[in-house]
Every structure is written in structure tokens, then in C-alpha cells.
Amino acid sequence: MQPTGDFQSQLSQCATGIATLLEELLSRKTLEGETTRPERLLAAMRHGVLNGGKRLRPFLLVETARMLGASGPGPMRAAAALECVHCYSLIHDDLPAMDDDDLRRGKPTVHKAFDEATAILAGDALQTLAFDILADEATHHDPAIRSALVLSLARSSGLGGMAGGQMLDIEGEATNRSVEEILLMQSMKTGALIRHACEAGAIISGADQPTRTRLVKFGETIGKAFQLADDILDETASTQAMGKQTAKDRDQGKATLVSLIGLDESRKKASALLQEATSLLEPFGARAALLVDAARFTVERSH
């Protein structure tokens, strides 16, 4: 079952909106408390975030918030903050000392288009910008909500989340990883930020705790499905369709879930996760239609 045309158009509309907002946030215009914004740093930050990505994480945040009745520019701003963190991690992961990648979505990575020092700084400043966006009144009039957004993003992306997951990925003994170790690493490296997308959508809508907990669970579930789909694609898709080197883990002799449990079992597991994610959305009825489509898309996408 393919996602509906409505989903595709909403996803692409959201991606355009996020790119426009990021462009505006990364203009020369300084904010109160800033001195000047060096053009080279801005250019590198823009290169790192305006990369034609699908903006799936922002979409999940914005759509969760919409489903729960949020309005105004807040959800898009929170989604832009999340995307800043996602893109900072890509810039740093691509560095020679890390994954040493020259291409990202078919374009030179930031350290290739600029240089290593600029790429490090661009990643650093994108992370900072994320928290700047969230703490700004323009994101929500209620400071309790702004603080909660900051805390959720920090917990998801720090030493016990995304950054910790990247550490586990680097230090893990490549060939001897167990299924459990891979699941833990992936839940932190990729899963935590997807979970945050759904949690932040609930926070900015002022949702009650049970709803927030349900959406955190939904986010965790599609996070697992997303990573599994990524591993499957890594094994089966071409470099051209992915816009980056594929089968890299396999070529490096790194164990992946697919290499440990096989392609068929992986597909079955992804399907079961999609089922679970969908059933978590049942209480929201028809309002959840686009989120259900998004869940399907994470599993069934071809790139």
C-alpha cells in the first residue's frame, strides 16, 4: 500500500516551508545579543541545511502538532530547530575523522565544499541555533512549553541520545555486534530524534501526559521501522537512488540487522513495527491519516 497523493504533496509542502524558514533564520540579519554573522559561516550552515532533504522529521513534528490542534508558526519553528540538529549531526558525521564522506544527497559535503574547520564550526553553530529558535518567544508564548521543547531536544540529541549513539557506532567492534547492540545504537543514533519529533509535536500542542506518552511510543516505533528500512535499502538500493554511498556498512564488514537476521526477517519485522505504529494512532481516528501515511512512508520508501 503506497502513501496517498495527499501525503506526498503535504510532505513536499512542509519541506519547502522548512527550507524557506531555515533560509530566513540563516540570513545576515542579527538578533538581539548577536554582534555580526560571518558570511562564510552562514554560507556553510546554509549548505548543510538547505540540501533538498525530505524533511521527514520536521513533517512528523508539524503533523503531530496539527493533529493535536496546535496553530501558528510554532510547530514550523520547532521543526526547523530539530532539522538544525539533524543537519549538524550529518555535517560532523561526514568529517574525515568520522565517516569521511564526500557526498551527501548527491552534493559535496560541507567540509568538501568549504574546509574541515568551517564544517566543524557550521555544525556547532547549527546546534546552537536550534536551541536559540526553541527558546525564542516566537516559538510559543508560554515559556514552560519553550523550556520543555529545549529539554526534550537536548535529551534526545546529547550524550544519552543521538551523540551517544554515534559514539556507540564508532567504537562498537564492527564485526561482532549483536542484534541487541545494534538496536541500542540505532535507537539512540537515529531513533531518539524521530521520537523527539513526535514528542515535540505533543509538547507544543499542550497535550496531556497520556497523549504525550502515546506519541513518544509512536515515535520510538517508527524510529525503529525507519532504521530497519534504511538497512534494507542500504542492502538493496543503488547509490544513484540514495544520493550517497550505499552498502557501506556491508563493504566495511560491519554487522547490520539485515546481515544478522536476513532480508526476509527484516522486512517482516518492519511490517510488524508499522502495524504497531498505526495502532498507536487509532484513538485519533481520521485526524491521524497523514501520520499513518508518514509511518507507511518510513517503511516503504525507495530512497
Place this chain on the structure above:
Amino acid sequence: MQPTGDFQSQLSQCATGIATLLEELLSRKTLEGETTRPERLLAAMRHGVLNGGKRLRPFLLVETARMLGASGPGPMRAAAALECVHCYSLIHDDLPAMDDDDLRRGKPTVHKAFDEATAILAGDALQTLAFDILADEATHHDPAIRSALVLSLARSSGLGGMAGGQMLDIEGEATNRSVEEILLMQSMKTGALIRHACEAGAIISGADQPTRTRLVKFGETIGKAFQLADDILDETASTQAMGKQTAKDRDQGKATLVSLIGLDESRKKASALLQEATSLLEPFGARAALLVDAARFTVERSH
């Protein structure tokens, strides 16, 4: 005039308190929303922050807050957050792609003690931790104050502050820098975080806007004095006393304020800034004694 013994003992007591708090914040204990904390990442983060620094920035924050009547654990937590950002910037600045330093306060830099990838991640995760600390209820019961702290730290340390200043320092044509260019670069690279220390002390005390503005001005003034003193020391002190390579800018043929306006003029200027900073504190009378000492210390320190 040397700072009083009381100042020295308060500064060292603050440094011990900050180190203890950072140690606690960087324990294995996970917080809500975290999965697990990889030991190697924690160790690298601890190496980067538990480095025997003077903790002048944290002292400025804590002492400003104390002067304005704040109590509880909040000021120390906000000071620890500030120190996380300061130390993340040191870790990244020391990387081979940036300043390529092997020593920091007489100890191997993080990428020397660990490796480059781990140093990049440790810096990243220290920045995240800073915002985590500030957004946590334990820092202040009022979310408006927590949000204001996050915003002040983000503005001071991002593309229009500290990170932007480092970019200007890297890209600036080393030999042809003007006095104005150096002052701009320094006000961002070093000054913004010192200003934040004083502003955050005012924020966490719930100070009114005129008081906050006055302390921001005080922070900016001692920030300039601090950097001038650093340039003078760089020209005159030995590597042993500084615990890092000195005269590096001069050896690289980089223009510094001292090389442009001379040692005597620099000392006069530092003295005038100290005078200005002290007079900004006059309305606070005797309660400002330790801050006055701190201002003196920034100018008259020998390392």
C-alpha cells in the same frame, strides 16, 4: 593592587564546586529521556571539562547572582552550563583542523588523549548538555527564567557570538588585520561568553532590565580587558606559567592588539577598562567587592 585573599579563596571554592557539579552531571546516571551514556564519551567529556581551569566565567555568573540576591543551586548549575560551552569550544578549537594544539593547561588535549572523532562528539555533547542543564527545572522553578538563560547562552555562543568569532579568527587575513577587526573578533570569540556570565547572573536573580543592562555592559567591559590581558600575557609570559603554547599568534605572524598598538598602550588601555568596569559596579556598593576583585584579576593575573 592585588585582589584580596578573600577573592582568591572564593574563586578557588567556586572552581571546586563547579568541578564537583560537572563530575556529578557527567556520571553514568541517565536522566529521563536518555537511553544509556557510553563510557568512552563520558570519559572524553570529563577530560575536557575537569581540567583544573580557574573557572573565571562561572565565578562571574555565581558572584553576580549572589550580589543580586539569588540563592539555591541555580546559579551553580547555570555556571556549569556556561563552562560546558566554554570547554566544548576549547575541545573543538584544539582539533588538528583548527588550532592543532596538543596541550591544554599542561595536559593532552581531548583528541590527543582519545581520538579526533571522540573529541568532536565530546564537544558536541557538552554543548547539548549545557542547554539540558539550563532547561531543567532544577536550575530555576520559573520556566521564563530558564528560557531566558537558554536564549542568552545561545545568542552568546552561536553564529553571531563565540562560534562566529572563531570563524572570523580563522578566516581573517592574519597579517593585515586592523585594530577594529581584532576587536570585533575578540568581542565575539571571547567577550560574548564573559558578557553572558554577567547577564545570566542577572537573569537568574530576576533582576530588572536596567540592572541587567548594566551587568551586560560590565561583562562586555571586562571581556575586553580579559582579552587584552591575554594578548599581553601571550607576549610576555612563559609557556610553563600559561600551561599552553604562548606567543603562538606572534610566531604565526598574526597581528594582535599588542603588536599593533604596543605593550605600553595595551597596558594603559587595560587599566582604563578596569576603571570603567569598576565604576559600573558603584551602585551596588560593598556587595560588589568580589566582582571588583574579579575585574582586577582579569587584568592583573599572571597566567
